[in-house]
Amino acid sequence: MATMRQVAARAGVSAKTVSRVVNNDPHVLPETRTRVTEALRELRYVPNALARTFRAGGAPVLGVAVPDIADPFFALVAKAVEDVAAAHDTSVVVSSLGYDPERERGALESLLRRPLSGLVVAPTSPDQGHLARWTARMPVVFVDRPPRGLEADTITGDDHGGARMATAHLIGHGHRHIAFVGDSPQVPTTADRLAGHRAALAEAGLVARDELVAFRDSDDAAPGRLVQRLARSSPPPTAVLSADARTTMALVPELAGTSWAVVAFGDFPMADMLSPALTVVDQDPAALGRLAAERVVERLGAPEGSALRRTVLPVRLVERQSCRAEAHAAGLFPFSAPELDTSVSRVEPPGGAASRRCPDASA
Structure with missing residues (x-):
């Protein structure tokens, strides 16, 4: 050392x-x-604080770094890491990186100056190469998003397959003009989901229209402007795939009164209580966090162990009501008490008896 x-x-x-x-x-x-x-x-x-921990066999501390601990998705990831850590008598330090890629390196370096034994991180910047000197001495596992500029253990959901499945679901109900709205094309998850969306269109013999793709980091970042721009397309979309929960929560109020069908990538609290309830691609963030923490524990127990691994978890479509063509009758507006529909709060896996089919676009 x-x-x-x-x-x-x-x-x-x-x-x-x-x-x-x-x-x-x-x-x-x-x-x-x-x-x-x-x-x-x-x-x-490696700074001395960490070196002393490894030499002296000090009490293990696991770091968790996510874009925003207040985000329901990342809160569930962090909670699952804490549960695994507690079972192994390990403390946890949680840090929010923010969504500005420029902040990531400084925030991680600040966290890594603590005497950590391992780290679970959901990255935001386009390059994690600066962590190479840390991965040589401690287990670092990436969750939800793979690293770039660095080889490391990674636990992600099936972003490409999930978006392909969501778009195919909409195509199956007669939609031919499907918009895609995401955070930023620089985010690996968004890029993979856009690729999956386009793959489903190609498989159905449909043309991927660039004017039906919008990102919240664009000049028209305000959700209202994004919706207005998409609505001016010729022909306009009849459905939209929202690429992440933050984007969905920003779009929902702006979609009130439209006739667009909606599928959202990523479930979130109260999504099933909107009117109409949102059809979502569920990523199971708790499973992502649990497996990431277990990988860190495994690495700590066998520091000279097996090769680095990338694990891709399957996702599932939770079918509710928002892909109805007549959704505008209720309006996509959260917590509208007169129309609040709780009848679909329990949803079985696709194909189950309690699953509600979405009508065709012509319904």
Whole structure:
């Protein structure tokens, strides 16, 4: 394990300067910071707090870093990690990275300055290569989104297959002009879901229309403007696939009064209580978090163990009512008490007796 003095010798600076770079001291000259950062990477240096934990066998602490702990999806991921950690007498430190990719590295470096034994992370930036010096010394497992610029254990849902299934479901009910709305094409999950959506269109012999694809990081980011732009398409969509729960919750009020059928990727609390209730692709975030934490525990027990693995969990379509062509009769507006429909709060897997079929687009 490299020492701070070895890093200093490689970079041609003092150990104190290396310490300043590791602790993000803003008073280090840019060219000096670059030399030290390169030396840190080459020598795979790990800060002393973590090194002491590994040498002394200190009490294990598992870090969890997700975009937003207030997001219901990531809250369930974190809760599942905590449950597994508790069963192994391991403490958990949770951190929110935010949705700005520029914040990820600083937030992770701050978290990793703690004496962690392992890390579960749902990344937001386009490059996680800076974590290479950490993955060499501790188990780091990526959840929901795969890393880029780095090889690591990964637990994800079937984003491509889920979007393909959702779009095929809408096509099966007669829809031929289906919009796709997502967060950002730079997010791997969104990109995979768009690819799955387009694959289903191609399989049905339909043309993928670029004007029916919209992202919330665009110039028309406001949900109302996105819906208005899509509605002006010729011909306009009769259905929409929303690529993530945050996008869905932003779109729902704007879709009130439209006749568009809706399928949402990602379930969320009260989705089944909207009027009409939302048909969703369920990712099972608790399973993602549980398997990620179990992978960390496995790695801690066998640090020289098996090769890195990527696990893709299946998703399922939870069929409710929002893909009805006549959905505008009730209006996609949350908690409208007179029309509140609780009859579909219990939904069996697709094909089950309690499953409600969505009518054709011409119904």
